[in-house]
Amino acid sequence: MNNEQFEKIKNGKGFIAALDQSGGSTPKALAAYGVAEDSYSGEDEMFDLVHEMRTRIVTSPAFRSDQILGAILFEQTMDRKVEGQYTGDYLAGKGVVPFLKVDKGLADKENGVQMMKPIHDLDDTLRRANERHIFGTKMRSVIHEANEEGIKSVVDQQFDIGKRIVAADLVPIIEPEVNIHSEDKEKSEDILKEEILNHLNDLSEDENVMLKLTLPTKANLYKELADHPRVVRVVALSGGYSREEANEKLKQNDHLIASFSRALTAELNVKQSDSEFNETLQRAVDTIYDASVNKQ
Known part of the structure; x- marks a missing residue:
């Protein structure tokens, strides 16, 4: 593990x-960027276009390490290059810590939750991630209802796979x-x-994790998690909130920083000139950074 990157993620200012x-x-994602489905044919062209979009983002002067601590990549992005370097190496060269999404999507809803589909090639993916100088991983499940059995299953699965990643x-x-639209969102969060606390308390001293959680209904609900010695950092997803709403909720949580996707890129468009694109991205970065570091 890269100790400098670990320190940056644990204590750095940014998102x-x-x-x-x-x-x-x-x-x-491409449609939101202004690229309609009928403008490309097949997956290869689609992934070429989305890599062009991501390359435009990470090479922008607005994508700077003094505001952006890390970036989470799709597997194909990890295996592609930006300005002649593998994406993880390019990001690291800018001082941005690279992460990799490793889940294979969501299973069907059961017991009020969607667990992760099996990750049959996890060991090979983790080996390749190390070869590509990736620092960490991300994997997503979704909770729709305050079903204790379902939520326990989600967290059990996350930590079981998390321990393999730590290893x-x-x-x-x-x-x-x-889910931000859940009728019992607050109860689900409790x-x-x-x-999560039960699993954190069972980790050994050399097992460290990060948490990415929905902005909670009760401000500072996750402070105890953020203060736990086995937690490197707690980051928040935007979850479908607008950037403005997500930023306001984020400011109410002292120990959370952002890890936004749509809220970061929503106003970017393929037809923008480079100056328009960079100015738009910079405005988004500035507001998300401010919400991550300046608390109410």
């Missing part, structure tokens, strides 16, 4: 950019997202917090 839309969500000398971002 983590989520640039990890995968096969299922890529058409939506590969990578830092896992454990992401049990709570159950989730206790389940």
